[in-house]
Amino acid sequence: MPQLRRFAQVDVFSAVPFRGNPVAVVLEADGLDDEQMARIANWTNLSETTFVLSPTDPAADYRLRIFTPRRELPFAGHPTLGSAAAWLDAGGTPARDGRIVQECGAGLVDIRRGGPASPSAETPETLAFAAPKRLRTGELDEAYVDDIARALGIDRSEILDHQWVDNGPGWAAVRLASAEQVLALTPDFSAIPDAKLGVFGAHPEGSEHEYEIRAFVPGVGVGEDPVTGSLNASVAQWLIGAGLAPDSYTTTQGTALGRAGVVSITTEESASATTSADPAVWVGGATSVCIRGTVTA
Incomplete structure (x- = not known):
């Protein structure tokens, strides 16, 4: 049976709301199957829609699945920060002070809070993720x-x-x-x-x-x-x-x-060596939760 699930739309990488990149976030997404997630992502028609689920790794605060209108991605940057912002805004509490650990298709990703932290969209919170290892490098053909x-x-x-x-x-x-x-x-x-x-x-x-x-x-x-x-x-x-x-x-x-x-972009050590590449790069920006509500799914 469909149920009401909390939903947010978050603007990422801009200190001015509605001037960055939006991501749709379905919170409490446990129970949704692949087809349902893909259909919702196709309907929102944003570059990415994410689904926050219970983690399977005990080191993670939550698990994230990321969909474009056409396919699932193992990792994406602005959805990572936007989903973390929505999770915090909805009352999520990280196990580690000032750090969130996200589980996704690329493994565990560290996210840090940089402030200012305010419930007001006029004062966006700054978040940053530790860049995952690259899967392919080298010059193009x-x-x-x-x-x-x-x-x-x-x-x-x-x-x-x-x-x-x-x-x-x-x-x-x-x-x-x-x-x-x-x-x-x-x-x-x-x-x-x-x-x-x-x-x-x-x-x-x-x-x-x-x-x-x-x-x-x-x-x-x-x-x-x-x-x-x-x-x-x-x-x-x-x-x-x-x-x-x-x-x-x-x-x-x-x-x-x-x-x-x-x-x-900054370079410093990640809290988890498994989530950073060499060099250890942190990617950050402002986030604003612009829409809060529910979705029936």
């Missing part, structure tokens, strides 16, 4: 880089670096010379419709933020993701590990879509 350049509508020579940065969703990433170039892109992915591609470039010297990044995901039904934690996490692991970026920096994302996303 040159033929794929050529395809990416054509899809982006740029010359191949404008791609300065490229890398697999996959921590679950399947990300590849390319670096352009400037944020201005990134924002000017009007890509056509008809030749590579299943691409999951991050494109980033540096802001001018002296800017408040280091990079502008865009996430193109034509194959999951949203085209371009407004602000993307998983992509920022694995790009940071690549750049910091290769000495191409400072140990701590901020990235803007969503500008081309009228959003105001800011992602904070």
Whole structure:
């Protein structure tokens, strides 16, 4: 029988509510099967909808399943932070002071609270997750880089670096010379419709933020993701590990879509060695619970 379950919609990676990336969160989701979860996620039509369940690992505070409108993901960044914010807002209490441990398809993920913590949406809470290990690294095949350049509508020579940065969703990433170039892109992915591609470039010297990044995901039904934690996490692991970026920096994302996303990158040890990669990267941003209610499912 369907039952009322608590529901939230959370804005992630923006200090201004409704200017980041939304995620739908179904709390108390025990008892829902795969088909029901997939149907709800297809109906919400957000880039991700999550379901909070009882953990199976005693080290975890809760278990999370993450669905796009078309498929399930083992891990995604803004749903991780948004779900943690919804769980806390609904009265969840972590076993460890200041730390939440999430169980998901990628394993255990540490989440830390950075404050300010307030029930008011006008004072968003800052949360950060420890980036999971990358599943695939290394340079892209040159033929794929050529395809990416054509899809982006740029010359191949404008791609300065490229890398697999996959921590679950399947990300590849390319670096352009400037944020201005990134924002000017009007890509056509008809030749590579299943691409999951991050494109980033540096802001001018002296800017408040280091990079502008865009996430193109034509194959999951949203085209371009407004602000993307998983992509920022694995790009940071690549750049910091290769000495191409400072140990701590901020990235803007969503500008081309009228959003105001800011992602904070820091490097320090995770509470659990099983959840961090080398280097140990934390990915953070502001979260605001914008909708609270119930869903019948």
